[in-house]
Amino acid sequence: MRSPLGRAIGLGSAKEGVEHWWAQRVTAIALVPLSIWFVISVIGFVGADLETVQDWVSRPLPAILLVLLLIASFYHMSLGLQVVIEDYVHTELVKLGLVIVVRLFCFAVAVAGIFAVLSMALGTTS
Amino acid sequence: MRSADRPLSPHLQIYRWQLTSVLSILHRATGVALSAGAILLVWWLVAAASGPEAYEGVEDFLGSWLGLLLLFGWTASLFYHLCNGIRHLVWDTGHALDLKSTYTGGWVVVAATGVLTLVAWVAGISRWFS
Numbered sequence: 001m002r003s004p005l006g007r008a009i010g011l012g013s014a015k016e017g018v019e020h021w022w023a024q025r026v027t028a029i030a031l032v033p034l035s036i037w038f039v040i041s042v043i044g045f046v047g048a049d050l051e052t053v054q055d056w057v058s059r060p061l062p063a064i065l066l067v068l069l070l071i072a073s074f075y076h077m078s079l080g081l082q083v084v085i086e087d088y089v090h091t092e093l094v095k096l097g098l099v100i101v102v103r104l105f106c107f108a109v110a111v112a113g114i115f116a117v118l119s120m121a122l123g124t125t126s
Numbered sequence: 127m128r129s130a131d132r133p134l135s136p137h138l139q140i141y142r143w144q145l146t147s148v149l150s151i152l153h154r155a156t157g158v159a160l161s162a163g164a165i166l167l168v169w170w171l172v173a174a175a176s177g178p179e180a181y182e183g184v185e186d187f188l189g190s191w192l193g194l195l196l197l198f199g200w201t202a203s204l205f206y207h208l209c210n211g212i213r214h215l216v217w218d219t220g221h222a223l224d225l226k227s228t229y230t231g232g233w234v235v236v237a238a239t240g241v242l243t244l245v246a247w248v249a250g251i252s253r254w255f256s
Contacts, residue, residue, distance in 0.1 A: 025218060028211050035208060039201070039246060046253040050181045053174050066171070073164050080157045113168035116175035 020079060027076035034069045054120050063121035067114050074110035078103050145232045153210045156203035163200040198247065205242040209235040 041062070045053060056062050081102045089095040141147070170188075173180040187193045213231050216222050222231055 025215065028215060032208065032212065035204060039204065043246060043250045043253060046250045050174060050178055053181075057171070057174065070168070073167075077157075077161045077164055080154075081161060084154060084158065109165055109168050113171050116168070116171040119175045 020082075024076065024079045027072045027079070030068070030072040031076060034065060034072060037065060038069055057117055057120040058123065060121070063117055066117045070110050070113040070117070074106045074113075078106035081106075146228050149210060149232050149235065153207060153214070156207040156210075159199065159203040160207055163196075163203065166196070166200070198243075201246050202239060202243045205246070206235070206239040209238045209242075 041056075045056070057066065082099050085095060085098045085102065089098060170184050173184040188197060213222075213235055216231070222228070
């Protein structure tokens with residue numbers, strides 16, 4: 001059905017290539033070990049007090065893994081929510097607006113989380 | 127053909143429920159639920175960084191019945207999305223795409239989600255009472 005040129009350029013009605021798909025897979029692969037590690041860690045904190053949690057977050061390995069977890073989760077989340085919006089919202093302007101809002105929101109919340117981890121890790125906690 | 131005359135697929139409620147389609151929509155639903163969970167995670171981290179008062183607020187919420195229910199739903203959603211996500215990654219390599227494998231894989235995902243959620247909560251509860 002498609003012309004040889006159209007097939008070679010590879011952009012269908014979505015007007016994009018495989019970047020979205022690819023980024024979703026890469027973040028998914030990263031999240032497999034990261035989320036398992038996080039769940040096991042959190043179970044260890046049942047009943048723990050604030051100092052224990054702060055001490056843990058301020059250790060290098062947990063701090064690094066938490067930042068990686070936040071980056072991978074919120075990137076993966078923004079890609080996933082974008083697809084959900086694109087599938088169910090059919091008014092172009094609303095769709096565009098929601099995708100932008102979700103993108104910005106994910107970015108902002110991720111930065112808040114990363115800042116919280118770093119402030120504990122680098123000892124600027126009040 | 128004008129776009130309005132194009133044939134459309136039948137409405138969703140015409141189809142009989144089947145494991146594969148239920149698991150498919152569950153993957154999306156748990157993904158959306160996990161988005162809320164991710165915000166909860168950041169709230170927890172920000173509160174921990176902010177000090178005792180803020181942290182007490184998170185602890186009170188998570189310890190409430192609503193909080194515990196959300197945590198349980200979040201755990202089940204995470205394990206489901208994780209297991210079914212791995213199933214998707216296997217499909218991406220071009221394997222296990224035949225009808226029999228999609229059903230076998232689907233039941234494996236359901237069983238694994240149940241077992242992992244149970245193990246996590248038994249571990250958590252036993253830690254609470256230890």
